[in-house]
Amino acid sequence: MSLQSFDLNLLKTFDSLMETRSVSLTAQQLSLTQPAVSNALARLRRLLDDPLLVRTKYGMEPTERALSLKTPVKEGLRQLEGAIQPTSAFDPLTSNRRFTIAAPDFIAVKLLSRLMQRWKETAPQVTINARHLGPDTPEKGLEQGAVDLAVGRFLDVPSRFNRQSLRTESLVCLLASDQAQGKASLSLEEFLALQFVWVSNSGRRGMVDHWLDRQNVQREISLVVSTYTSGAMLVAESQYGLVIAGSYAEYFSQRLPLSVLPLEFDPGQFSIDMLWHPFTEGDMALRWLRSEILWAASADES
Structure with missing residues (x-):
């Protein structure tokens, strides 16, 4: 045929x-x-x-x-x-476009708080549908157009998707301010003496636990939750610790009685990336959205 x-x-x-x-x-x-x-x-x-x-x-x-x-x-x-279809200009000031973004809650809450403040003046009618993103790439959503963009830490990204790094992150520990006791950082010994809230949607272990395995040690997990927001709120009122990306730890510490403690050992760095499907390349509205997310992600570095 x-x-x-x-x-x-x-x-x-x-x-x-x-x-x-x-x-x-x-x-x-x-x-x-x-x-x-x-x-x-x-x-x-x-x-x-x-x-x-x-x-x-x-x-x-x-x-x-x-x-x-x-x-x-x-x-x-x-x-x-x-x-x-003819390529049309996108005017955020008059558009009422609705975008769908998939991201873990600790990324979404920071990005969207910046974007919504900015858009009050520059894109007052634009709206966002934020979907929670687990550890896996939302391939079906991106392919079918149900998700415009995905933002997060991705381990396995099919080559058919476009990918752009937003920032490189290091892990830190969040502790309630009264539990930090004036510490400026945590040694491995101090880290292992803590109990932890672990954020997981799949049971898949993260970077810090893989690093600890290589040292033949383990940390004590006392509570498992599904979002970093709930984890940070629990830590603020307890003796537990929470391992999280550094720039997002700062976001929570500015809003809750939490202290950010760098780790004196190095479990490694990772990239926060933005993914989209190539078939959206010609969509001027989505080009604008990607540029806005780049602005929001780089605001800490300016």
């Missing part, structure tokens, strides 16, 4: 069917009749020599062939739409 003999309108139908898994819902979504969608599905099945959607007791389910085509078709349609 050659592309010349393929009706590209069928790809829009295929894309919708993969999302809705329903002929009737696809007909509503594309403003078509149900017979028209059924006919398009029949043509797709003949052209691709695969049933694509099969009826089960759970409803219509895609075949392996359909699943393998889902992402390439969606990406191709987005890139084609971006290429044929």
